[in-house]
Amino acid sequence: MKNKHSKNKGIMILVNISFIIISIIALFPILGLILSSFRPSSELMRNGISLTFNLSTLNLDNYVYIFTKASQYWTWYGNSLIISVITIVLSLFFSSMVGYALAVYDFRGKNFFFVLVLFILMVPFEILMLPLYQLMISMQLIDSYAAVMLPAIVAPIAVFFFRQYALGLPKELMDAARIDGSTEYGIFFKIMLPLMTPSLAAMAILQGLNSWNNFLWPLIVLRSNDMFTLPIGLATLLTPYGNNYDVLIAGSVMTIIPIIILFIFFQRYFVSGLTVGGVKG
Structure with a gap:
């Protein structure tokens, strides 16, 4: 009985880990969109939406433009x-x-x-x-x-x-x-x-x-x-x-x-x- 309980617990852990991995993968496009929203438009036209970023180029200009113009x-x-x-x-x-x-x-x-x-x-x-x-x-x-x-x-x-x-x-x-x-x-x-x-x-x-x-x-x-x-x-x-x-x-x-x-x-x-x-x- 104890072995069966341990087996079921192990299966649930694997299932939860699998769901966590799938969730993280599903969040990649959203994360890429959020990072890209802080990039200059010129950089977006050159490189498109991606997960790579340069901290020196990130800014709030896009959001300032939305709220002001x-x-x-x-x-x-x-x-x-x-x-x-x-x-x-x-x-x-x-x-x-x-x-x-x-x-x-x-x-x-x-x-x-x-x-x-x-x-x-x-x-x-x-x-x-x-x-x-x-x-x-x-x-x-x-x-x-x-x-x-x-x-x-x-x-x-x-x-x-x-x-x-x-x-x-x-x-x-x-x-x-x-x-x-x-x-x-x-x-x-x-x-x-x-x-x-x-x-x-x-x-x-x-x-x-x-x-x-x-x-x-x-x-x-x-x-x-x-x-x-x-x-x-x-x-x-x-x-x-x-x-x-x-x-x-x-x-x-x-x-x-x-x-x-x-x-x-x-x-x-x-x-x-x-x-x-x-x-x-």
């Missing part, structure tokens, strides 16, 4: 923040309601709607882009925040995730609340939604990451430079006529900050939310 960059940053925050809030609100309804209520067409969610989940977004684009034109929403946010407000992956999580919620609490005279909305918002906090936190991180990094759909529906999100705005800095590395590299580093903050706030719920939501049903 690159006003357009902060317009893009603000656009991305507004779109991401609103998308996260609306997506969690509507997707959790839909997933909860599919999990706890019995109504005509329930299985059909769930199969429809699964079907849409399996369809690549590239196939849906043209009809969505035509829909945005007909609704006169092109070059607006709404055009970027609407397709993500009720995401199939979020509906499926919340449905799986809600299947494990105790139905006895619903019955007790009904006996006390609570409405169905009251049961959801006051009792069930607080119990879904881990799933909400996990999905907030995933939806926030998708919205913040979204490039293709905003590129299609946004027209004016003042409406661009960060991924599109930074991409415009790379042209055949010149590359503005002063903003591009340091600006790319700044884009990591909101995602790190989001993960710090919700990290304690993240693993439990994904684990429970993935095994229920």
Whole structure:
């Protein structure tokens, strides 16, 4: 028994060491990006992004330029923040309601709607882009925040995730609340939604990451430079006529900050939310 315990402990140590090594390797590109953000743009054009550096050439000029002269960059940053925050809030609100309804209520067409969610989940977004684009034109929403946010407000992956999580919620609490005279909305918002906090936190991180990094759909529906999100705005800095590395590299580093903050706030719920939501049903 003792030998078996020692063997299992040794395996866990090897697994942990392997994960640490993989994590360090995965951090190399980020480390190279951060180091490059302190280099002069002329050196970046000659040597590109790398882990090698010369202490004598490192400076804060790129960040000073962003905070003092690159006003357009902060317009893009603000656009991305507004779109991401609103998308996260609306997506969690509507997707959790839909997933909860599919999990706890019995109504005509329930299985059909769930199969429809699964079907849409399996369809690549590239196939849906043209009809969505035509829909945005007909609704006169092109070059607006709404055009970027609407397709993500009720995401199939979020509906499926919340449905799986809600299947494990105790139905006895619903019955007790009904006996006390609570409405169905009251049961959801006051009792069930607080119990879904881990799933909400996990999905907030995933939806926030998708919205913040979204490039293709905003590129299609946004027209004016003042409406661009960060991924599109930074991409415009790379042209055949010149590359503005002063903003591009340091600006790319700044884009990591909101995602790190989001993960710090919700990290304690993240693993439990994904684990429970993935095994229920």
